[in-house]
Amino acid sequence: xxxxxxxxxxxxxxxxxxxxxxxxxxxxxxxxxxxxxxxxxxxxxxxxxxxxxxxxxxxxxxxxxxxxxxxxxxxxxxxxxxxxxxxxxxxxxxxxxxxxxxxxxxxxxxxxxxxxxxxxxxxxxxxxxxxxxxxxxxxxxxxxxxxxxxxxxxxxxxxxxxxxxxxxxxxxxxxxxxxxxxxxxxxxxxxxxxxxxxxxxxxxxxxxxxxxxxxxxxxxxxxxxxxxxxxxxxxxxxxxxxxxxxxxxxxxxxxxxxxxxxxxxxxxxxxxxxxxxxxxxxxxxxxxxxxxxxxxxxxxxxxxxxxxxxxxxxxxxxxxxxxxxxxxxxxxxxxxxxxxxxxxxxxxxxxxxxxxxxxxxxxxxxxxxxxxxxxxxxxxxxxxxxxxxxxxxxxxxxxxxxxxxxxxxxxxxxxxxxxxxxxxxxxxxxxxxxxxxxxxxxxxxxxxxxxxxxxxxxxxxxxxxxxxxxxxxxxxxxxxxxxxxxxxxxxxxxxxxxxxxxxxxxxxxxxxxxxxxxxxxxxxxxxxxxxxxx
Amino acid sequence: xxxxxxxxxxxxxxxxxxxxxxxxxxxxxxxxxxxxxxxxxxxxxxxxxxxxxxxxxxxxxxxxxxxxxxxxxxxx
Numbered sequence: 336x337x338x339x340x341x342x343x344x345x346x347x348x349x350x351x352x353x354x355x356x357x358x359x360x361x362x363x364x365x366x367x368x369x370x371x372x373x374x375x376x377x378x379x380x381x382x383x384x385x386x387x388x389x390x391x392x393x394x395x396x397x398x399x400x401x402x403x404x405x406x407x408x409x410x411x412x413x414x415x416x417x418x419x420x421x422x423x424x425x426x427x428x429x430x431x432x433x434x435x436x437x438x439x440x441x442x443x444x445x446x447x448x449x450x451x452x453x454x455x456x457x458x459x460x461x462x463x464x465x466x467x468x469x470x471x472x473x474x475x476x477x478x479x480x481x482x483x484x485x486x487x488x489x490x491x492x493x494x495x496x497x498x499x500x501x502x503x504x505x506x507x508x509x510x511x512x513x514x515x516x517x518x519x520x521x522x523x524x525x526x527x528x529x530x531x532x533x534x535x536x537x538x539x540x541x542x543x544x545x546x547x548x549x550x551x552x553x554x555x556x557x558x559x560x561x562x563x564x565x566x567x568x569x570x571x572x573x574x575x576x577x578x579x580x581x582x583x584x585x586x587x588x589x590x591x592x593x594x595x596x597x598x599x600x601x602x603x604x605x606x607x608x609x610x611x612x613x614x615x616x617x618x619x620x621x622x623x624x625x626x627x628x629x630x631x632x633x634x635x636x637x638x639x640x641x642x643x644x645x646x647x648x649x650x651x652x653x654x655x656x657x658x659x660x661x662x663x664x665x666x667x668x669x670x671x672x673x674x675x676x677x678x679x680x681x682x683x684x685x686x687x688x689x690x691x692x693x694x695x696x697x698x699x700x701x702x703x704x705x706x707x708x709x710x711x712x713x714x715x716x717x718x719x720x721x722x723x724x725x726x727x728x729x730x731x732x733x734x735x736x737x738x739x740x741x742x743x744x745x746x747x748x749x750x751x752x753x754x755x756x757x758x759x760x761x762x763x764x765x766x767x768x769x770x771x772x773x774x775x776x777x778x779x780x781x782x783x784x785x786x787x788x789x790x791x792x793x794x795x796x797x798x799x800x801x802x803x804x805x806x807x808x809x810x811x812x813x814x815x816x817x818x819x820x821x822x823x824x825x826x827x828x829x830x831x832x833x834x835x836x837x838x839x840x841x842x843x844x845x846x847x848x849x850x851x852x853x854x855x856x857x858x859x860x861x862x863x864x865x866x867x868x869x
Numbered sequence: 870x871x872x873x874x875x876x877x878x879x880x881x882x883x884x885x886x887x888x889x890x891x892x893x894x895x896x897x898x899x900x901x902x903x904x905x906x907x908x909x910x911x912x913x914x915x916x917x918x919x920x921x922x923x924x925x926x927x928x929x930x931x932x933x934x935x936x937x938x939x940x941x942x943x944x945x
Contacts, residue, residue, distance in 0.1 A: 423905040431885060431909075431911045434911070434912040434915040435878070435882060435915045438919045442923075446928055447931060449935070572899035575899070575900040576899075579896065586894035586896075586904075587891065587894040588891050588892070589891055601885065623928075623936075631916055631923060633919075634912045634915040634919065637912060638909055
């Protein structure tokens with residue numbers, strides 16, 4: 336709270352800041368309500384339509400919904416903050432590697448998963464795994480693990496939105512809220528309600544529509560915002576020169592990361608191959624050809640969003656060192672999550688309308704991930720937990736069960752978001768690390784005939800144990816008393832590399848070792864998933 | 870051609886580790902740090918290689934199998 340003191344003083348002492356940005360944000364939310372209503376009219380009432388949009392999504396909407404789903408607070412708020420702390424290397428850590436790895440996951444795994452979904456009628460990832468590994472138990476084991484990993488991902492979105500809105504609304508309501516800013520709990524609540532509204536009525540079809548619209552909004556507004564900030568700084572060359580003069584280390588990687596650390600980050604984007612919400616988007620594709628545009632354009636879309644964010648982050652570092660930018664300090668150090676909002680607030684100040692539009696773009700990026708994750712969670716609960724346990728469930732009941740569980744998980748996530756603030760980028764990386772370590776299971780499922788149920792169970796357990804152990808060591812123990820790793824430049828590293836390296840290693844060793852030591856799957860299963868012509 | 874495409878994908882994975890200008894903070898076009906410029910270019914190269922993969926290594930057999938009419942439905 337001490338870090339808020341200067342802001343509180345500012346919010347109470349100064350005249351109220353213009354509320355135009357907030358009005359624009361509210362109008363944007365109303366637009367989403369309207370979009371939700373329109374897309375829900377297209378809802379056909381069946382569970383297949385609610386969960387996979389009756390496999391009717393074409394190439395452009397697939398690209399927009401897949402890209403929008405993978406870009407969240409992590410990409411905008413997180414990347415700017417990380418570039419502020421760790422410099423330009425942030426782009427190589429996550430963005431350029433994702434251009435290669437994400438597209439590889441879509442091409443090598445996504446198309447095959449889509450083909451099985453199309454052929455055998457799967458709606459969720461776990462349905463596929465249960466059949467492929469001949470075990471209902473695998474489904475029951477994976478369900479809590481996947482839901483448990485999605486919750487931090489949802490938290491990334493809610494917390495990123497809360498921090499951002501707090502930053503841009505400072506001084507708007509002096510005397511009403513601390514620092515005169517919209518509190519994080521209120522932003523989170525509004526976002527949850529809006530996203531829940533359109534997802535509740537239209538399912539994944541509404542999510543795909545909203546994602547397409549919101550992805551276009553955040554890409555355009557991101558570029559406009561970048562142009563305006565650069566212009567206010569005297570042009571991109573002047574801004575970069577200032578960064579070079581005041582924070583030269585942020586323009587290279589020397590001293591901020593090592594090649595081993597950098598290389599180990601390449602494992603993190605593997606997570607998209609195992610994201611259940613992305614699997615669900617794959618299944619919405621009308622045909623395999625719909626994937627073509629996504630595979631090719633995804634690296635370019637990432638570049639369009641991330642390069643401006645990284646530049647804004649290093650410019651902010653230069654300005655901060657030159658004492659021309661105030662970034663709220665939570666514990667003595669500047670808060671990386673607040674860097675983007677500080678830059679927007681400082682350098683778009685002449686146009687509150689533009690601040691509002693840019694902020695709508697940031698929220699669009701965040702909400703375009705939340706909606707898919709909400710639908711996915713409802714889908715998993717219904718199809719992977721209730722249906723296998725209960726047996727006969729009507730189509731209508733499936734839709735309502737899905738909706739009910741979505742509401743429950745949103746409530747839980749919202750409650751956690753209020754009480755557990757963390758660095759958005761780091762929390763995202765922990766969540767992705769867990770999914771990355773499970774990726775070998777997805778890969779083996781479509782390429783390795785010899786993988787067995789026991790191997791998969793061993794791999795899931797190895798992932799869960801190592802992930803829990805490392806996250807406890809990193810976040811639950813004091814610096815200097817950690818068992819495995821050390822904190823360097825704000826990152827928890829083990830033997831100089833990201834923990835994901837060891838979590839993946841444990842997962843692969845368990846998967847391969849136990850599979851080879853146990854009985855191979857039946858001939859029927861092999862024939863089903865490895866057709867001679869496929 | 871398929872082998873060439875997969876070779877290029879492996880090459881991309883290797884050249885991602887650009888240690889050769891690790892400590893170089895010079896600016897390209899007056900505003901873009903060299904390391905960032907390289908990786909932005911890398912994103913474009915990745916898109917190019919994936920376009921080649923779509924053209925020459927597309928899994929048409931899988932697509933045909935999935936869209937064939939036999940054995941529909943079946944998920945639990």
